[in-house]
Amino acid sequence: MPKPEKANVAWMVTFTDLVSLMLTFFVLLFSMSSLQIDKWEEMTDTLSKTLNPSSVKTVAAATAEFNISTLIRRPATNLDYLSGVLQAGVKQDPLLAKSQIMLLEDRLVIALPGDLLFSPGKAVMPEETRSALFTLGGLLSNVSNQIAVNGHTDPKAPGPDAGFTSNWELSMARASAVANSLRQAGYTDDIFAFGYADSRYQQLPKLNEAERAAMGRRVDIIILPSVGDN
Structure with a gap:
């Protein structure tokens, strides 16, 4: 093989x-x-x-x-309680002590005499007034209620040196000045400012004309029972 x-x-x-x-x-x-x-x-x-x-x-x-x-916010402060706190707080300042605090059904009103806040026809506050509003703003800085500021005037038109052509402009400028002071003092929510001029003058009590005009030249701080906008 x-x-x-x-x-x-x-x-x-x-x-x-x-x-x-x-x-x-x-x-x-x-x-x-x-x-x-x-x-x-x-x-x-x-x-x-x-x-x-x-x-x-x-x-x-x-x-x-x-x-x-961020959506959890403090509740609004009870207006009855807040009225007592403010009544005691404003007594500590000579200027604020001349204001009037009124607890109404749906709001708390702090009426500030315009003649103590501003010079005639002006919307710029002196340092003493700003210091008083800072004290008031400090009292309001810890509340979360909605706040509005309403400016009012008497029927007399602003003078030629006032810098305003109408009471509407003057009342709005004064309301804005007070609102800004409250914000600078620590109130962090939005503040609504309104100018009413003399549109609500006829609603004032029937006093002598001088007292009624002085009451008409006021700035009202309105505190509502609801929470303000941040």
Whole structure:
């Protein structure tokens, strides 16, 4: 029986050399190329998440302007209680002691005589007046009730040196000046300012004309039983 011929494996040597040369060639090309780091990290991160899944899921933090903590606000202060606090507080200041505090059915009114706050026809307060309003603002800084400031005048038109062409402008400017002082003193909610000129003058008590005109030149601070806007 003839002996089988041995297989010729010389071609495997040539094939191995060819594969080695090709591998060397690709390694050389890779070493000469510039690797884009961001794409490489993106690819490795994707592979990592795929091969090593995690049971922990991250939740994005809330980015809304309002959340539960910011929507929790202090309730409005009882007007009957607040009236007693203000009555005791204004007595400590000589100017505020001349104001009138009235507790009505749906509001608390602090009537400030305009002649004590401003010079005739003016809406700029002297330092003494500003100091008194800062005291009042300090008393109101801890309440969250809605506050409005109403400016009033007597029927006499502003003089030529007043800087205002009408009582509407004068009363609005005075209301704004008082509102700004309260804000600067620490009241943080919105304050509504209104100018009524002499539109409510006829509602005043029938006093002698001088007293009635002086009462007409007033600024009312209105405190409502509801919470103000922040």
